Amino acid sequence: MLAVAVLAAGKGTRMKSDRPKVLQPLAGATLVERVLRSCRTLEPERQLLIVGHQAERVEQELGHLTGLEYVLQQPQNGTGHAVQQLLEPLAGFSGELLVLNGDVPLLRPETLEQLLDRHRQSGAAVTLLTARLDDPTGYGRVFADAEGQVSAIVEHLDCNPAQRDTDLINGGIYCFDWPKLAAVLPLLTSDNDQGELYLTDTVALLQPAFHLEVSDPDEINGVNDRLQLSQCEAVLQDRLRCHWMAEGVTFVDPPSCTLSDGSRFGRDVVVEPQCHFRGSSVIGDGCRIGPGCLIEDSELGCGVEVLHSVVRGAVVADGCAIGPFAQLRAGSNLAAGCRVGNFVEIKNSVLEAEVKVNHLSYIGDADLGSGVNVGAGTITANYDGLRKHRTVIGAGSKTGANSVLVAPINLGERVTVGAGSTLTKDVPSGALAIGRARQLIKENWPGPA
Structure with a gap:
């Protein structure tokens, strides 16, 4: 049996943030969520999160996660004190305890699997991750023999000059035989430079103790300040880009682009410089994105082109072209072959196949039938000051430049709207609608004095 405990009680004062450190975002997920994900493949029977600073906020923001048990550490008096809080909730538990840190977000699942295997095969009372x-x-610093058996761990502040020359360090990740650890936890003392209870001190009390050295030291990178957070972000972004390039995606300038874990790409996608993917976004085969795009929580079909544009919460079918300088907002749903051009905003609207909105238009809360051509500067006036209303434009209709359609309004199929019109009434299919002031010309008009 396996229990996982994540230490997440610290204040993180060096972050200089109102948010608890473990809730700081990293590539679309919080630090502590990334730590919890890293042990998911181990399928632990128990998952315990040791909380302290802003404990209620941590619990609230992680409320979408199931199977978590919260253990309060108050006050926070070191890592040993944190794990002492498990003595009651794990009373009677007889398996292994994997201890992780909520601010060490780059661990790979396979590394934790290796740590657990090493622990079980060696028969150790404790096995720790080192680099x-x-x-x-x-x-x-970790002191061990050639077989990997650990004799001592000495914290940096407590090291003498000779000990500080050792380059083997403690990653702060442990796998314990829980009953043996439970027996020695009450023996910890705060006789050290920090005046805290160190979990590392249990290693000297537990024998045998072994270590597993990671091949990639980046995995044990911790986050204590904004600089380290940015360094972890860089490592994670590089991992994500390398993964998708191996899957058939081309990044023209990889370092200029960022991804979230929830991003998914088909084959033969080309991503130009300065493109960013957030949330759960799916990019179909053969798309060309960028330069200069933001795609967030959206689904793009195959062969879509997006240039210098923002796409959020939208669904875009095969063969559409977006931009430059367009914005698709939440609820936008474009069928195959649509064209959305420069300085066009689409919001909460359905565009059927082959709709063209090429220039300087706002389409909000609207349904456009197939083949509709929206003239430059067309506006759907969807808000009356209290409520939003819907505009419906039938298949094959065309609006002239600078038209305003005041919702609620329904235009039938094959309707033509004259340029400069403001329409407030429904228009039947096959009609021409013109709603503009009569042009007046007064000759020989005296100019300004």
Whole structure:
């Protein structure tokens, strides 16, 4: 049996943020969510989150996650004190306890699987994750023999000059035999530079103790400030881009583009520089995105082109072209072959196949039939000051430049709207609608004095 405990009680004062450190965002997910995801493949029987600073907020923002048990650490007096809080909720538990840190978000699931296998095969009382760093400043040093058996861990502040020369560091990730750990947790003391209870001190009390050295030290990168958060973001973004390039996506300038974990791409997609993908976005085969695009929580079919545009909460079918400088807002649904051009905004509207909205238009709360051609500067006036109303334009209709359609309004099929018209009444199919002031010309008009 396996239980996972995530330490998430710290204040994170160096972040200089009103948000708890473990709730800081990283590539579309919080730090602690990433930590929890890393152990999902282990299928633990118990998942415990040790909370303290802004505990209620942490619980609230993680409310969408199931199977989490929250354990309060109050006050926060070190990692050993945090794990002591598990003595009651894990009373009678006889399996392994995997201890993770809520601010170490880059662990790969396969690394944790290797740690658990190493622990079980060695028969260790504790197995810890280690790494070798060119600059180990700030990390606890691990002292072990050639077989990987650990004799001691010394925190950086407690190291003497000779001990600080050791480059093998403690990653802060442990797998314990829980009954053995439970027996020694009450023995911890705060006789150290920080005056805290260190979980590392249990290693000297538990034998045998072994370590597993990770091949990629980036995995144990912690986040204590904004600089380290940005460094973790860079590592994660590089992983995501490398993954999708291996799956057949071309990034013309990879470092200039960012992705979320929820982004999905088909084959032969080309992503130009300065493109960003957020939330759960699906990009179909053969799309060309960018340069200069933001795609968020949207679904693009095959062969879609988007240039210098923003697409949020939209569904775009095969063969559509968006931009430049267009915005598709939530609820926009475009059928195959639509064209949305420069400085056009679409919101909460359905465009059937082959609709063209090429220039300087706002289409909000509207339904456009197939083949509709929207003239430059056409506006659906959907808001009366209290409520939103819908505009319906039938298949094959055309609006002239600078038309205003005041909703609620229904235009039939094959309607032609004269340029400059403001329409407030329904128009039957096959009609020409003109609603503009009569042009007056007064000759020999005296100019301004």
